[in-house]
Amino acid sequence: MTMDLLEKTAVEQHKALINKEISAVELTKSSIERIEKLDKTLGAFNSLCVDDAIKTAKLVDEKIARKEEIPMLAGIPTALKDNMNYKGYKTTCSSKILENFVSPYDATITAKLKENLVPIIGKTNLDEFAMGSSNENSAFNIVRNPYNTNKVPGGSSGGSAASVSASEVTLSLGSDTGGSIRLPASFCGIVGFKPTYGRVSRYGLVAFASSLDQIGPFAKSIEDTAYLYEAIAGHDVKDSTSLNLETGNIASTLSCDVKGLKVGYIKELMGEGIADDVKKSIENAIKTYEKMGAAIKEISLPLITHSIGVYYIVATAEASSNLARFDGVRYGYRAQNCENLLDMYCKTRAEGFGPEVKRRIMLGTYALSSGYYDAYYKKAQQIRRLIAQDFDKAFREVDILVSPTCPTTAFDLNSKANNPLEMYLTDIATISSNLMGGPALSMPCGFDSDNMPIGIQIIADKLNEKVLLNSAYALEQELGIYNQRPKI
Ligand code: GLN
DSSP states (O other): OHHHHHTSOHHHHHHHHHTTSSOHHHHHHHHHHHHHHHHHHHOOEEEEOHHHHHHHHHHHHHHHHTTOOOOTTTTOOEEEETTBOOTTSBOOTTOGGGTTOBOSSOOHHHHHHHHTTOOEEEEEOOSGGGOOSSSTTOSSOOOOBTTBTTBOOOSSSHHHHHHHHTTSSSEEEEEESSSTTHHHHHHHTSEEEEOOTTSBOOTTBOOSSTTTOEEEEEESSHHHHHHHHHHHBSOOTTOTTOOOSOOOOOGGGOOOOOTTOEEEEEGGGSSTTSOHHHHHHHHHHHHHHHHTTOEEEEEOOGGGGGHHHHHHHHHHHHHHHHGGGOSSSSSSOOOSSOSSHHHHHHHHHHHHSOHHHHHHHHHHHHHHSTTTTIIIIIHHHHHHHHHHHHHHHHHHHOSEEEEESSSSSOOBTTSSTTOHHHHHHTTTTTHHHHHHOOOEEEEEEEEOTTSOEEEEEEEEOTTOHHHHHHHHHHHHHHHOOTTOOOOO
């Protein structure tokens, strides 16, 4: 019974809690038991926060016993990507340099989850400092895909995606700089949502590329996604890029009515290089929209093919600056037996950072150095603007854009780990939403011939979360595949 309930959505679990079919403490404990059972194989968690999770669950049970109303997500087992601060617990970013770093404060999203009485079960594994697409760059452990443990879960939020897919927890948060929520959601057969830049506070998220980073939900349904988004979104004075705008009621007003919705499919992401099964599945989703009364149109975004080049200049430049703070003095790891201060800086960073992080710091430092700045960084920023203008133009013609989230389904472990360029190409469909700043999500839309999940990406214009989530909800209900779970 408990195990079955763990596989359900947060909304279903909420009903079970208020109908007293199960207590919040039982639900939390069963999540922890399932992690203990499965995570030796999956590797989704870096650490657990058991005592506080159970304390929070007890508070929920007390409220229910007093017949008080509880928030929708109260008592629902939830995980945080291990680059978000939770006071008193480690925030490692899956890096040796922060291996023993304990958060001195709560990220704003953590504080908001606490206000909602959400038990935070643990911190999930990621590619070191969120740099990667397969979760193989973690300094600690690889994460495995719950649908096939010889395959990657996608990255960089691989642990957050795998933990929800395998029903170790019901909800989780990830961060998305170039696709790190959407790609693993697609590979693990769940929903992953990157809101508009500035909708969710980044205070307490360890910065990778500050102009691109955004926190967002993982869930099994669009409705759960909308509830978690509403719980974490909103203005925050502690983040100067946070938007001072109402989030609005989305979750409680979702409807299947998409009559007259204008759906564009991105021409450049439906041609060469897209796996056959993926393409067929996206075409089926487009036909489904048409059947429901939406108008379909082909949209060309000619510069989208440059998005990877632009991203790897902008993101690495910002990363090289953000990661300068890890110097052995202020945080975490410090190398021993150093001759002087400079030696200590160099040894600490040489020993503390993994190869991908070093590659990014070198690329970014190069792109920003005088003499190369104009040729690389400035040019990349100019093309970034042109890509955003292409989207502006597209959204004058359509309400949403659709594409595959990734050209392929999850690939085998170790198959791309030694080829960074090939790994970077997995983000071709996701990166441009970060460059333009608008909301985008990935949701399941089918399975390939090996029974691996396929994700469809839906993109909307900046601030149009409501249109995006509603369109996704309509498709989800019509496709009817959101009840599929991996057999693990
Ligand atoms: N895969 C991309 C990268 O390696 C995106 C990462 C992310 O979104 N955090 O940078």
